[in-house]
Amino acid sequence: MMSFASLGSAELEAIRLSVKVSLAATLVCLVPGTLLGVWLARTRSRLRLIVDVVVMTPLVMPPVVTGLLLLMVLRALNRDLLFTWWAAMLASAILAAPLLIRTVRTSVEGLDPRLARVEGTLGASRMRSLRTITLPLAWKGIVGGATLAWAKAVGEFGATIVVAGNIPGRTRTIPLAIWTAIQNPTAPSIFPLIVAAIMLSVLATGLGEWLIHRENVRRSRARTRPAQDD
Amino acid sequence: MLELDLRKTINGFSLEVAAQAQARVLGIVGPSGSGKTTLLHCIAGLIQPDSGTIIVNGRTLVDTAAGKTAIPVRDRRVGYVLQDSLLFPHMSVEANLRYGLRKHESGPRLHDVVDVLELGPLLPRSADTLSGGQARRVAVGRALLSAPRLLLLDEPLTGLDRRLAGKTLHYLHRVLTAFDIPAIYVSHTMSDVLFLCQEVWLLSSGRMVAAGVPRHVLSSSQRVGDAPLHELENVFLAAPDRTASPEVTAFRVGTQRLIVASPIAPATHEALLAIRASDIMLSLTRPERISARNVLRGQVAQVANQGKHSLVFVDVGVEWIVAITPGAVEELNLRPGIEVFCILKASSISVIPTSGGSSIMMNRIPGTLHV
Numbered sequence: 090m091m092s093f094a095s096l097g098s099a100e101l102e103a104i105r106l107s108v109k110v111s112l113a114a115t116l117v118c119l120v121p122g123t124l125l126g127v128w129l130a131r132t133r134s135r136l137r138l139i140v141d142v143v144v145m146t147p148l149v150m151p152p153v154v155t156g157l158l159l160l161m162v163l164r165a166l167n168r169d170l171l172f173t174w175w176a177a178m179l180a181s182a183i184l185a186a187p188l189l190i191r192t193v194r195t196s197v198e199g200l201d202p203r204l205a206r207v208e209g210t211l212g213a214s215r216m217r218s219l220r221t222i223t224l225p226l227a228w229k230g231i232v233g234g235a236t237l238a239w240a241k242a243v244g245e246f247g248a249t250i251v252v253a254g255n256i257p258g259r260t261r262t263i264p265l266a267i268w269t270a271i272q273n274p275t276a277p278s279i280f281p282l283i284v285a286a287i288m289l290s291v292l293a294t295g296l297g298e299w300l301i302h303r304e305n306v307r308r309s310r311a312r313t314r315p316a317q318d319d
Numbered sequence: 320m321l322e323l324d325l326r327k328t329i330n331g332f333s334l335e336v337a338a339q340a341q342a343r344v345l346g347i348v349g350p351s352g353s354g355k356t357t358l359l360h361c362i363a364g365l366i367q368p369d370s371g372t373i374i375v376n377g378r379t380l381v382d383t384a385a386g387k388t389a390i391p392v393r394d395r396r397v398g399y400v401l402q403d404s405l406l407f408p409h410m411s412v413e414a415n416l417r418y419g420l421r422k423h424e425s426g427p428r429l430h431d432v433v434d435v436l437e438l439g440p441l442l443p444r445s446a447d448t449l450s451g452g453q454a455r456r457v458a459v460g461r462a463l464l465s466a467p468r469l470l471l472l473d474e475p476l477t478g479l480d481r482r483l484a485g486k487t488l489h490y491l492h493r494v495l496t497a498f499d500i501p502a503i504y505v506s507h508t509m510s511d512v513l514f515l516c517q518e519v520w521l522l523s524s525g526r527m528v529a530a531g532v533p534r535h536v537l538s539s540s541q542r543v544g545d546a547p548l549h550e551l552e553n554v555f556l557a558a559p560d561r562t563a564s565p566e567v568t569a570f571r572v573g574t575q576r577l578i579v580a581s582p583i584a585p586a587t588h589e590a591l592l593a594i595r596a597s598d599i600m601l602s603l604t605r606p607e608r609i610s611a612r613n614v615l616r617g618q619v620a621q622v623a624n625q626g627k628h629s630l631v632f633v634d635v636g637v638e639w640i641v642a643i644t645p646g647a648v649e650e651l652n653l654r655p656g657i658e659v660f661c662i663l664k665a666s667s668i669s670v671i672p673t674s675g676g677s678s679i680m681m682n683r684i685p686g687t688l689h690v
Binding site: 211 | 394396421
């Protein structure tokens with residue numbers, strides 16, 4: 090409690106900015122990331138390997154390097170975006186997306202491939218089969234992947250500082266604020282920021298688990314009637 | 320109904336079939352790995368044959384020669400019921416049934432399908448709560464409602480215990496009788512095929528071994544499917560004989576009476592009976608003072624000698640297959656046209672009760688669900 094009493098406006102601003110950037114990053118990669126995950130799970134295209142490598146690289150590369158590459162791209166395309174919260178959001182999205190894509194892909198790969206055959210014989214188009222069968226059955230992977238991506242975006246540091254800098258009130262998210270505070274021995278306690286970072290991460294994971302639990306309960310209620318064969 | 324001429328090689332296994340079938344319900348029988356499912360996949364469009372043609376009811380689905388015709392799966396109008404039902408587990412039974420409904424198309428109506436397959440009580444249930452037998456019925460219903468021009472049934476009895484398999488077989492019979500849809504029924508046993516199909520193709524190692532009416536196919540091969548011929552079962556529908564005394568349970572077979580050992584529910588309209596071909600004895604004269612409860616008069620339609628066993632086709636009102644030794648055939652001088660008596664114990668007849676009875680199909684009550 091004492092920690093939150095000492096939250097100054099700069100810390101509150103960092104928390105607000107972190108929530109905004111991480112949520113926006115998650116939302117931005119949600120639809121394309123999910124579709125890409127489904128595609129990677131289902132396609133037999135030769136492009137698959139290339140796309141897979143490109144998509145997964147940000148996960149294994151040092152974030153600073155990803156940030157530098159993004160910096161070069163943004164310089165070429167639109168310099169105005171640099172050192173704004175948009176750049177921070179883009180950097181977070183690129184680093185978070187692989188977690189979503191990988192989780193969705195594993196989830197779709199776990200579905201019985203014969204279901205797709207049945208859908209076809211029932212006359213379903215690809216879009217309809219995606220909307221009514223694949224996505225609903227892979228929803229655990231989508232929810233799990235999205236919360237992972239969000240948590241990753243909250244903690245993003247290396248790429249963000251390269252493309253968005255560390256501007257208080259504009260691009261200084263919680264990790265950047267903590268880092269700044271560590272640099273400055275006379276700064277007030279960083280404890281409140283650490284608590285905020287932990288709480289956001291716990292919130293992201295908890296929300297995902299709660300959504301999955303709620304759906305499981307709903308389904309098991311429908312299952313309470315005994316399956317008697319008449 | 321079906322004209323096929325196709326070749327397909329997958330992982331070293333080659334399927335090569337060229338045949339035609341006229342029957343409303345065609346049975347395809349063969350041991351595991353004989354190419355039955357590959358053939359169905361080619362017809363459904365799930366895999367493409369390397370070369371050849373597939374014509375269903377005059378409509379060319381595949382012709383690799385003529386400008387590479389290959390109608391995509393979803394436009395083939397082939398209803399496919401796979402071994403494992405494969406219902407959509409996150410949907411209710413009703414949503415599963417409605418999934419393939421095509422608007423503005425004439426096909427079986429929802430309430431008729433629900434009636435015939437007795438799915439009414441299951442409609443609100445979640446599909447992943449059904450038992451094996453229930454799931455098979457829903458899968459058949461779902462395929463029917465997509466207004467197919469051909470129904471493919473891929474071993475729909477596999478994995479069910481004997482009682483459930485019998486019930487499911489009865490439901491399939493009702494479906495194939497009630498709805499005017501040509502069907503291909505794939506099985507590795509002959510007994511169910513004999514009950515449902517008017518024509519049979521016999522596959523072995525990707526090749527067609529025999530084709531024709533069931534009697535012809537049985538006469539021309541030593542082994543059909545996984546079971547040896549003498550383990551064949553005669554499966555048929557029969558109505559209870561109400562004139563029998565209350566202590567015994569009896570069914571009508573043509574004009575004759577068949578006494579069974581197991582009691583049946585009083586409301587039974589019809590039951591599925593199964594008798595093993597090797598459980599029937601033949602006599603040229605009516606035996607007297609014998610413990611066996613059933614002696615039915617019949618006429619020999621055909622005799623097929625096949626090494627260790629001979630199959631005698633006897634018409635007792637329905638056609639029964641009797642498996643005896645070739646020596647017995649010789650000694651009794653059995654040949655088509657002669658009169659014989661079929662002797663069988665009451666306990667050798669399995670009775671598979673059929674729920675509800677076929678009365679539903681006779682007096683159809685307007686359903687509460689309309690499409």
